[in-house]
Amino acid sequence: MLKQDSFSILNAMKELIQRYPKGTVKSITCNRGVEFVHQFNVHLIESSFGIKIYYANPYSPHERGANEYHNGLLREYYPKPTAFNKVSQNQLDESVKSINTRPRKILK
Template sequence: MRKAFEKEFRKLPDNLKLSLTYDNGTEMAQHKTFTKNSKVKVYFAHPYSPWERPTNENTKGLIRDYFPKGTDFNLISKKQLKEVQNQLNEKPRKTLEYESPLNTISRLYMNQNFI
């Protein structure tokens, strides 16, 4: 998972890679390697404190609309995952002033001097 995450992360412009906040899940067990390779500041939320990462929690809920908790992702095709990814990236979000994540990141790419 770390290698796939690093590959996608590298595609972002540097000004969009200032820091990351992880929860304490097993999926981030190799965070030290990622941090060393990316040179990005990494922070951790406190255990059992979902209010410290509300966008993460909201997104997990949106994903569960498609894949209930306990879904075996080995049984889900890459095509299915990509379809859900596209739908979620096109869904307007209150935290983005009702703009979609796709529109927001596209706008930020176009204006890379925003930070």
């Protein structure tokens, strides 16, 4: 089973942030799930990386627009109810690479 407690999310966020050059990630917007509400972890991310963490209002997916958009793109490869614990990291990386290398009108 996929573990989604505040400490596993903290570790995943730290790992993700560290993959990018310093200053690339400026903010993170979370939903109000229990895995994001541990204030010590929020403060740790903000102070360690200089990143501001924001919370979307309940029932307001439009406040996380880019997140919802990219979730939709990912669902083209992994429709609901795909169990992501059965998807290999290599498969996921290939899907993300395909999404990230698509021509986009906004980017001309």
